[in-house]
Amino acid sequence: MALAVTSLVVIAFTIPLMLVVRRQAIERAQVNAEREAQNVSGLLALLISGSETLDPASIDASLGQLPPGVAVYFPSGESIGDTGSNSTASLSTRRGVPASGFDIDGDWEVGIPVSTRSGIVAVISTATVAEQSSGVAVASLVLAALGLLIVAIAVLVTMRLLRELIQPVDELARVAERLGEGDLKTRATLDGPPELAAVATALNGLAARLSGLIEAERESLADLSHRLRTPLTSLRLQAERVPSDDDRIALTQAVDRMESAVDGLIHDVRQGRKASTTGDLAGVVRRRLPFWQVLAQEQKRQIVHSIASGPSIVNASEEDLATLLDLLLGNVFSHTDSGVAMAVDVRSQNGHAVLTVGDAGPGFSPGLDLT
Structure with missing residues (x-):
């Protein structure tokens, strides 16, 4: 260069x-x-x-x-x-x-x-x-030779400077790579120019901070797993006592899905999964609607949908988006009568993807406290 x-x-x-x-x-x-x-x-x-x-x-x-x-x-x-x-x-x-x-x-x-x-x-x-x-040829040769001499001097000076900079930079790169592989005990040496020494200090501080956060996260997860296991076990016992076979099976399956979701969440966090992910909102809605269409036909409901063409990227995983959509649609099925129509809309507004789920029900009762 x-x-x-x-x-x-x-x-x-x-x-x-x-x-x-x-x-x-x-x-x-x-x-x-x-x-x-x-x-x-x-x-x-x-x-x-x-x-x-x-x-x-x-x-x-x-x-x-x-x-x-x-x-x-x-x-x-x-x-x-x-x-x-x-x-x-x-x-x-x-x-x-x-x-x-x-x-x-x-x-x-x-x-x-x-x-x-x-x-x-x-x-x-x-x-x-x-x-x-x-005299033009001679003068041109002299200028060309002078240019080559300047280039040679510049290359020698650049190589000398690069040798002084490359070694500490390579060391920082190796430390960053080991940190990325999970070796949080590695530390960078404070060698080289002041700017690189400052970067090494910041990198060491970051490694120490990450170690503390991960340890705290592990303790929180261990506590969370114990707190969730008890109420889920109690819920399963209550579900198994329901007289109706259909209701008992549905409740048991719901508890199974909840336990699976909790286990998956704990497993993902323990595996170092990034919390900040992205997903295609429009794609999730397109894939989940056929499942709800079957239930809607059984209850003689009409689902009107308008989904933006192309992807609608949001800062949430597609698993979270699917859970959100299921909760919203499940709420409509749970709190409105059979035959009530509903609408699902995915559009772009001011550069953001917007999901709207509505129904033709009577709405909330007058005077209901929603706070």
Whole structure:
């Protein structure tokens, strides 16, 4: 990661620098070409001032050796120097219009016209592609080497820092993993930077706190199991004394389910099951309604239901949701007459799943204290 970030930073600086070097080389070549053209055109103006005719041979002898890339075109069609240019800038200059620009090969040309009595003498100076890129390759290599050196230094420094940080972090990770596996006696060493030492201290405190909570929970469960066993046993004895066979069987089965639920609750908590779980409310209602539909048909009841499409996730286990729905529907069956219709609705309201169970019964008696 550090290597990638450092490389991106170096590239972000190196590429613009290379482009600047390239631009400076082009501008330097163009300025040189303009200077050569101005020097030759100024000297040429001095030589032909006052002359009635132009003699290219005598002018060539007077100018001497022209700089590379400079050419002089006379009105008669003759020329001296590096001739042969037919670019737009060259043709415009021969017509008496100063011009500059790139030709088809990428060479940059600048033209300066010199007016004489015999016509226009055009001075053309050319900066070739090679001149425009002179020194760019070397400068680019130097910048690339400098970038690689910076990356190498950054990697070495990063590796040194990582070695100082990784060891205490790995130790904290191993301690956290052992805590997650249930080894609450393990503790982290207070080594490394102050920030990591603070994390280790907090982790050790958390482990101690968890140990105390689990021990207290075990004691509470042991007490709970004893408290629930006695009333359940008494309830079973009373259920077995009911004269009606059907009622006795129903009550006994209800007691069995209650004992099973209590046993499951105690077992789940002892196994370290998370208290905060989620469930699909709409899915639970869809699965439980067919069971209640059978009983509703026997009592000639109509169950109208409206269930939201898709999942309706709430912060409760699906076992708890099923128990809740059974309690609500069981309450309707217990406290309303046969034939009374009921409705079950699951909808989303303000980002929350809402379950509504209603019936067409008369409701609570007037004056009933519900507090």
